[in-house]
Amino acid sequence: MNCMKCKVSENPSIKEAYRLIEDGIRKRALVVILACCSASYEGRARSRLDAGERLIVIKPDGTFMVHQDRKVDPVNWQPPKSRSRAYIKRGSLYLESIRRDPEERLEVEIHEAHLVSYYLARDVHDLMVAGHENDMGDMIIMHPHLIEKGFRPVAREYAVTSGFIDILGKDENGSLMIIELKSRKAGVSAVKQLKRYVDEFREDRVGVRGVLVAPSITHDAMEMLEEEGLEFREIEPPRELRSNRGVTLDNFL
Amino acid sequence: MNCMKCKVSENPSIKEAYRLIEDGIRKRALVVILACCSASYEGRARSRLDAGERLIVIKPDGTFMVHQDRKVDPVNWQPPKSRSRAYIKRGSLYLESIRRDPEERLEVEIHEAHLVSYYLARDVHDLMVAGHENDMGDMIIMHPHLIEKGFRPVAREYAVTSGFIDILGKDENGSLMIIELKSRKAGVSAVKQLKRYVDEFREDRVGVRGVLVAPSITHDAMEMLEEEGLEFREIEPPRELRSNRGVTLDNFL
DNA sequence: CGTGCCAGGTGCCAT
DNA sequence: ATGGCACTTGGCACG
Structure with a gap:
C-alpha cells in the first residue's frame, strides 16, 4: 500500500x-x-x-x-x-x-x-529530439553549400502574403532562391506551397528559383515540380541530438 | 494482488x-x-x-x-x-x-x-461526438435557409484545383455560391482558402459569391473578407450527439 | 494502400 | 492573450 x-x-x-x-x-x-x-x-x-x-x-x-x-x-x-x-x-x-x-x-x-x-513523480528532464524541419533549417544556414555551391542565405521565415518562406537566399549569380523545407517525404501540397511563394516573387521580377528540400518526394510531387520549373534537393534532416536550438542568421552576416 | x-x-x-x-x-x-x-x-x-x-x-x-x-x-x-x-x-x-x-x-x-x-479492460463503446465541421455541413444541407433564403446546395466536397469546396450552391438569383465551413473561429487562412476557390471560379464567370461560415471570426480575417468582397455567416456547429453521420445530397436532389 | 484533410487537435514561439 | 505553424502530428474517409 x-x-x-x-x-x-x-x-x-x-x-x-x-x-x-x-x-x-x-x-x-x-x-x-x-x-x-x-x-x-x-x-x-x-x-x-x-x-x-x-x-x-x-x-x-x-x-x-x-x-x-x-x-x-x-x-x-x-x-x-x-x-x-x-x-x-x-x-x-x-x-x-x-x-x-x-x-x-x-x-x-x-x-x-x-x-x-x-x-509522486520527480522528472526534471526534457526530451532531446532531432530531425525536425527547424533542424534542417539550422543545418542549411550553417552549411549553405548543401543547397549548392555559392548559395547564400539572406532571410529565414520571411513573411510574404501567402505565408512564410523557410529560407530566402541568392545563388552565385545573384538570382533569388526560395527554399521550402520538409523534414519528411514531400507531397504535392509542398510543391503547391513553394509555387505560391515563387509566383508572388515572379510578379516582381523574373529569374527567381524555387527549391524544395526534403529527404524524399512523391512521384506526383516530382512531376508537378518539373512542370513548374522548380527544383528538388534531396537532403536528410540532421540527426544529432541537441538541446541548444538557437541558430540565427546573425552568425553569418 | x-x-x-x-x-x-x-x-x-x-x-x-x-x-x-x-x-x-x-x-x-x-x-x-x-x-x-x-x-x-x-x-x-x-x-x-x-x-x-x-x-x-x-x-x-x-x-x-x-x-x-x-x-x-x-x-x-x-x-x-x-x-x-x-x-x-x-x-x-x-x-x-x-x-x-x-x-x-x-x-x-x-x-x-x-x-x-x-x-483486462472490456470496452465496447465508442465516443459519440458533435460539433465538427462535418456536422455543420449536414445541418446546412438539411436547412439551407441557414445560409440565406433561397439558397440551394448543389454539391459537397466539390473538387477543384486548389482543394475541395465544402459546399457549392446557388442563391435565389441563380448565382453560384461557394461555402467554406469552419467549426471554430475562422482566421486569415480560412479567408485565403475561400478566396482561392472563388478566384478559380471567377476565371470562368463573374457573379460568384464566396461565403465563410463559422461560429466567429478574427478581426484580421473579417477585414480581408471585406476587402475581397466575400461574405460571412455566423453559424454555430450543431450540438446534437448522433452516431449516424450519413447525410448526403441525394436526399435533397 | 497512398493521398488528402479535419481535429475539442497539442505545443511552441512570435507579435 | 492572440496568431501562425510544425508535429514521430493521429485518425478517418475516400480513390
Whole structure:
C-alpha cells in the first residue's frame, strides 16, 4: 500500500477511492485510475462516452485524460492548467475537470474502481529530439553549400502574403532562391506551397528559383515540380541530438 | 494482488516486473507501469529522454506511451499495431516497441519500477461526438435557409484545383455560391482558402459569391473578407450527439 | 494502400 | 492573450 513514492488501493470502496484521488490531486501527484466509467464533455465540442473499462490519468500540471484500450490519443481529456476534483453524488463517485477560456467541462462517472493509485513523480528532464524541419533549417544556414555551391542565405521565415518562406537566399549569380523545407517525404501540397511563394516573387521580377528540400518526394510531387520549373534537393534532416536550438542568421552576416 | 480484472505489483523486483509485463502483453491487457526510466527513440525522427519518473502504458492494440508528469501528449510513443516486448539485459529491465513502415523503434530502460499492473479492460463503446465541421455541413444541407433564403446546395466536397469546396450552391438569383465551413473561429487562412476557390471560379464567370461560415471570426480575417468582397455567416456547429453521420445530397436532389 | 484533410487537435514561439 | 505553424502530428474517409 505504501512505498513513499506511490500509494495504491485495489478495488477500493467509493469513499476510499474518493479520498485517495483527492489526496493525490492535493499532493500534486500523478493520479492513475483503472475503472469502469462513463464520460461527458461539453466545450468547444460536445461528447458522450458510455460505460467501459478505462485508464484515467490526472497530472500535477492539470492535464486530465481518459484512455480507452486502443489508440494513442485519449478519448476525452482536458489540457494543462485545468482544475480537477473528485466528488460523491447520490452514492456515485465522479471526477470533474474544468478549464477556463475556452470554458470546457469534462465529467467522468466511476461505476467501479479496480485500481486507484498516485505517484509522486520527480522528472526534471526534457526530451532531446532531432530531425525536425527547424533542424534542417539550422543545418542549411550553417552549411549553405548543401543547397549548392555559392548559395547564400539572406532571410529565414520571411513573411510574404501567402505565408512564410523557410529560407530566402541568392545563388552565385545573384538570382533569388526560395527554399521550402520538409523534414519528411514531400507531397504535392509542398510543391503547391513553394509555387505560391515563387509566383508572388515572379510578379516582381523574373529569374527567381524555387527549391524544395526534403529527404524524399512523391512521384506526383516530382512531376508537378518539373512542370513548374522548380527544383528538388534531396537532403536528410540532421540527426544529432541537441538541446541548444538557437541558430540565427546573425552568425553569418 | 488479484482482482480478476487486474494484477498489481508494488516495488517489484526486475524479474517480477518482467514477468508481469510480459504476462499482461500476452493476455492483451492494458499494461500500466509507474517507474523511473529513460527512453531512446529512432524512426521518423530521433530522440533521447534522460532518467525520470513516468507513467508507461502498453495497450492491447499495440499502442505504447511514455507520459511525463505534464502535457497531454506522451513524451515518447508508438502507434497501434506496434510490437512490444520486455527483456532483461545485463541485469536491467527494458521495454521495446517496434513499428514497421515506417521502421521505428522505441526503447525504454526501467531503472526502478514502483508499480507494475495490468488491466483486462472490456470496452465496447465508442465516443459519440458533435460539433465538427462535418456536422455543420449536414445541418446546412438539411436547412439551407441557414445560409440565406433561397439558397440551394448543389454539391459537397466539390473538387477543384486548389482543394475541395465544402459546399457549392446557388442563391435565389441563380448565382453560384461557394461555402467554406469552419467549426471554430475562422482566421486569415480560412479567408485565403475561400478566396482561392472563388478566384478559380471567377476565371470562368463573374457573379460568384464566396461565403465563410463559422461560429466567429478574427478581426484580421473579417477585414480581408471585406476587402475581397466575400461574405460571412455566423453559424454555430450543431450540438446534437448522433452516431449516424450519413447525410448526403441525394436526399435533397 | 497512398493521398488528402479535419481535429475539442497539442505545443511552441512570435507579435 | 492572440496568431501562425510544425508535429514521430493521429485518425478517418475516400480513390
